[in-house]
Amino acid sequence: MSKSAFTDIKAKIDHLSLTMRLLVVFVLGVCASLLIKYQVLYWVFDYCLPLFLAVLLTANLKKEKEKTLAGLSWIVGGTLPTIFPSVDLENIFSFFWFNLLAWLCFQCLTQCAISRNKKDFNYWRHIIGWLLIFYCAVYVRNVMVFALVVMSLIRAYQIYFADNLSKINNKGFIFSILFPCALAFSLFGYAYYKNTEQRELADEIVQQILSYQKQHGEYPPTDSFNDYKDSGKIYYNIDSDNMPFLSYREFIPANPYCRYYYDFENRNWDRYCMD
Numbered sequence: 565m566s567k568s569a570f571t572d573i574k575a576k577i578d579h580l581s582l583t584m585r586l587l588v589v590f591v592l593g594v595c596a597s598l599l600i601k602y603q604v605l606y607w608v609f610d611y612c613l614p615l616f617l618a619v620l621l622t623a624n625l626k627k628e629k630e631k632t633l634a635g636l637s638w639i640v641g642g643t644l645p646t647i648f649p650s651v652d653l654e655n656i657f658s659f660f661w662f663n664l665l666a667w668l669c670f671q672c673l674t675q676c677a678i679s680r681n682k683k684d685f686n687y688w689r690h691i692i693g694w695l696l697i698f699y700c701a702v703y704v705r706n707v708m709v710f711a712l713v714v715m716s717l718i719r720a721y722q723i724y725f726a727d728n729l730s731k732i733n734n735k736g737f738i739f740s741i742l743f744p745c746a747l748a749f750s751l752f753g754y755a756y757y758k759n760t761e762q763r764e765l766a767d768e769i770v771q772q773i774l775s776y777q778k779q780h781g782e783y784p785p786t787d788s789f790n791d792y793k794d795s796g797k798i799y800y801n802i803d804s805d806n807m808p809f810l811s812y813r814e815f816i817p818a819n820p821y822c823r824y825y826y827d828f829e830n831r832n833w834d835r836y837c838m839d
């Protein structure tokens with residue numbers, strides 16, 4: 565493709581006045597804050613999509629003063645909804661710094677995308693980098709999700725800022741998307757398999773506990789499942805009210821502080837995450 569598919573869009577954006585851009589960025593900041601507040605979608609998408617558009621509108625600003633005003637428009641817009649319905653200074657300052665850091669992060673992503681708009685592509689460096697991310701994601705799944713979001717943003721910015729898409733190595737560009745997606749698919753597939761296996765084991769223990777209670781009129785002693793407890797798979801105990809306490813942690817947790825607890829009164833599993 566000799567001409568970028570977004571040439572007309574970029575031309576229209578270039579003709580927007582600074583005042584109009586700042587106003588749109590401000591509105592996008594307000595929308596991002598409200599979307600997170602009311603949890604319309606997954607919060608990453610609720611926040612990143614408006615920010616992505618805001619950066620596109622202001623990416624070609626040349627003067628530092630204009631760039632600073634664009635950043636302030638986003639920060640003020642993203643912080644304003646936190647003032648209502650009550651003023652919480654701690655919450656306001658938290659959102660202020662969060663919006664500031666997010667804006668700077670996306671600006672860095674655009675610079676990274678622009679600097680990588682070239683034909684050469686280092687396959688080995690790319691493979692090794694994503695394998696390291698994959699290894700870390702085995703312990704904290706959010707690492708892979710975050711890396712995929714960042715990768716997607718950089719690739720989208722690369723397409724947008726490319727005056728001529730033929731300057732991009734098409735094979736390398738496609739590989740840079742497919743390879744991490746394949747790793748993510750294998751990671752989540754394996755996690756689903758192991759988590760299912762973990763739940764089946766936990767369900768078996770529940771049945772053993774209920775069967776023991778039915779036969780003996782009391783719940784099993786606390787050391788009944790020490791083999792599982794020592795391996796970190798299952799935790800079983802008896803509380804002060806003589807009620808059983810059974811929990812397990814996912815093999816690859818979406819949140820390292822999340823566990824499943826079995827409710828012996830309602831006979832179901834509850835998921836609890838520590839904030």
